Amino acid sequence: MEEHQEAGKESKPFSKSVDLQGDSSLQVEISDAVSERDKVKFTVQTKIPPAPPKPDFEASREKLQKLGEGDNSVTREEFAKMKQELEAEYLAIFKKTVAMHEVFLQRLAAHPTLRQDHNFFVFLEYSQDLSVRGKNRKELLGGFLRNIVKSADEALITGMSGLKEVDDFFEHERTFLLEYHTRIRDACLRADRVMHSHKCLADDYIPISAALSSLGTQEINQLKTSFFKLAELFERLRKLEGRVASDEDLKLSDMLRYYTRDSQAAKDLLYRRLRALTDYENANKALDKARTRNRAVRTAESHQQLCCQRFERLSDSAKQELMDFKSRRVSSFRKNLIELAELELKHAKASTLLLRNTLVTLKGEP
Numbered sequence: 001m002e003e004h005q006e007a008g009k010e011s012k013p014f015s016k017s018v019d020l021q022g023d024s025s026l027q028v029e030i031s032d033a034v035s036e037r038d039k040v041k042f043t044v045q046t047k048i049p050p051a052p053p054k055p056d057f058e059a060s061r062e063k064l065q066k067l068g069e070g071d072n073s074v075t076r077e078e079f080a081k082m083k084q085e086l087e088a089e090y091l092a093i094f095k096k097t098v099a100m101h102e103v104f105l106q107r108l109a110a111h112p113t114l115r116q117d118h119n120f121f122v123f124l125e126y127s128q129d130l131s132v133r134g135k136n137r138k139e140l141l142g143g144f145l146r147n148i149v150k151s152a153d154e155a156l157i158t159g160m161s162g163l164k165e166v167d168d169f170f171e172h173e174r175t176f177l178l179e180y181h182t183r184i185r186d187a188c189l190r191a192d193r194v195m196h197s198h199k200c201l202a203d204d205y206i207p208i209s210a211a212l213s214s215l216g217t218q219e220i221n222q223l224k225t226s227f228f229k230l231a232e233l234f235e236r237l238r239k240l241e242g243r244v245a246s247d248e249d250l251k252l253s254d255m256l257r258y259y260t261r262d263s264q265a266a267k268d269l270l271y272r273r274l275r276a277l278t279d280y281e282n283a284n285k286a287l288d289k290a291r292t293r294n295r296a297v298r299t300a301e302s303h304q305q306l307c308c309q310r311f312e313r314l315s316d317s318a319k320q321e322l323m324d325f326k327s328r329r330v331s332s333f334r335k336n337l338i339e340l341a342e343l344e345l346k347h348a349k350a351s352t353l354l355l356r357n358t359l360v361t362l363k364g365e366p
Contacts, residue, residue, distance in 0.1 A: 021344075085206070087204065173266075177266055177267050180263055184256055190251045194278045205238035230362075266321070266325055276310050286300050286304070
């Protein structure tokens with residue numbers, strides 16, 4: 001934070017302490033402080049919901065660019081249909097991104113502390129465009145290394161140190177989250193594969209429909225109508241498969257992807273609490289050693305009290321966060337799965353009706 005002095009007055013270095021002990025809903029972590037002459041640079045990390053995923057427009061852009069370059073093997077009709085399909089895919093990604101950011105902002109607005117943040121107000125009320133700088137390579141590498149250090153530290157705490165959880169609630173949550181995160185991540189990958197197969201099937205219907213339509217223009221009257229009807233059938237099936245893929249992506253894959261990130265955030269929360277417990281245990285050992293030597297006892301007692309208070313505050317806030325996480329995910333899964341089932345039934349009925357009507361039409365032809 002920078003503070004500007006009034007003009008004409010000499011700027012003097014000062015220090016200011018901020019008491020966050022009374023606020024259990026906000027945990028601040030400074031892990032990368034760097035001293036540069038008379039400045040100290042650091043990153044403040046707070047406990048917030050997992051950031052929404054970055055939209056992947058590149059795949060659609062590349063397909064549209066290749067389509068625009070032209071291919072002699074693609075007919076004009078196929079080109080128009082493929083372009084329409086890609087534009088619909090691009091629009092679906094855009095709508096999905098808006099929905100995910102809406103959920104993220106709603107969770108920020110519901111947070112007891114972050115909803116009062118000045119930057120949050122500026123973001124919501126700013127009437128012009130906001131430019132956001134992405135992370136550079138150094139920052140990405142730093143984050144990667146911090147994750148490695150965190151994983152090693154967690155393994156050291158839970159493994160070599162022999163530290164045991166003192167609360168059955170958190171022990172149960174830790175065991176559950178380790179299994180849940182793995183299962184939800186695998187389910188997300190499988191859901192993505194299923195959704196991708198529906199997209200590929202929709203794309204495969206394009207050349208089939210175009211080929212049947214082309215045959216209809218070349219055949220005699222006896223087969224002409226049949227070819228056109230079949231071409232129309234595959235075109236409608238293509239649109240249905242595209243809707244199925246979009247619905248599965250929005251209602252299932254996105255939900256699983258979101259809770260993969262949310263469960264990782266919950267695991268990180270338990271790690272921070274376990275680290276606080278380790279610091280508390282170490283402070284107790286340091287206090288016993290200070291009393292034995294009768295040296296720096298008051299300093300050790302003060303440090304032990306601070307570690308105890310931080311551990312208790314973090315335990316209280318973590319318990320509430322984990323209970324909210326459970327109720328939130330149960331409600332979200334119920335809502336999305338019910339809506340997805342209704343949409344799947346709707347598309348299945350439409351597909352069955354379309355096939356039945358086409359068969360009736362073809363049988364009724366002379």
